[in-house]
Amino acid sequence: MNKRHWYVALAVLSISACGGGGNDPPPFKPVVDTALLMEAFIDPAADVIWGSVGTIVTAAGEEHIRPKTEEEWMQVRNAAVAVTEAGNLLMMAPRAKDAEWMRISQAMIDTGAAAIKAAEAKDPDGVFDTGAEIYAVCTNCHAKYDPTITRVQ
Numbered sequence: 001m002n003k004r005h006w007y008v009a010l011a012v013l014s015i016s017a018c019g020g021g022g023n024d025p026p027p028f029k030p031v032v033d034t035a036l037l038m039e040a041f042i043d044p045a046a047d048v049i050w051g052s053v054g055t056i057v058t059a060a061g062e063e064h065i066r067p068k069t070e071e072e073w074m075q076v077r078n079a080a081v082a083v084t085e086a087g088n089l090l091m092m093a094p095r096a097k098d099a100e101w102m103r104i105s106q107a108m109i110d111t112g113a114a115a116i117k118a119a120e121a122k123d124p125d126g127v128f129d130t131g132a133e134i135y136a137v138c139t140n141c142h143a144k145y146d147p148t149i150t151r152v153q
Contacts, residue, residue, distance in 0.1 A: 034095050042086045046134055048079035049115055053128045066124045076127060077119035083134060084112030100144065107137045 032040070052072070056063040067073045087109035089095070091102055111133040118126030 028092055030089075030092055030095060034090070037086070037089060037095075041082060041089075045079040045082035045086070046131075046138065048075060049083065049127065049131045049134060052076045052079075053124045053131065067119075067122070073119055073122050077116060080112050080115035080119050080130075084109050084116060087112060097145065101141075104137060104141045104144075107140075108134070111137055 030037075052065070052067055052075075054065045056065065067076055087105045087107075090105040090108065096102060096105075111130055115127060115130040115134065118130050
């Protein structure tokens with residue numbers, strides 16, 4: 001066997017040993033039910049995004065709420081990461097319910113990813129807009145599914 005054939009054979013053997021053999025996926029184990037996941041993880045993260053940018057108009061004038069420091073922008077970015085990854089957590093059994101649930105969870109991932117980009121760009125308008133999109137995704141889900149969904153065993 002020449003050197004080239006040896007490398008090809010080694011590559012094929014490596015690929016087959018690394019997962020091409022139909023091994024079971026890792027045993028993920030959700031620890032909390034969907035309601036507690038929302039209460040403890042998703043809602044607080046979304047609240048950071050929603051509260052980070054806005055305008056308050058009073059008789060005295062306008063107050064623009066924006067992250068001002070690197071740390072504040074990182075908090076918004078980290079909250080967007082949590083919202084994004086929460087979409088993946090919602091797709092895990094036994095949380096996943098049906099095709100619509102999966103579509104909404106994917107929308108949470110997509111809108112969260114857009115919020116990450118907006119926060120990393122320090123774009124307050126982008127954070128505001130993606131926050132509105134996240135709110136729409138959450139509202140659509142809550143309109144279809146009871147937010148106190150079955151408990152994980």
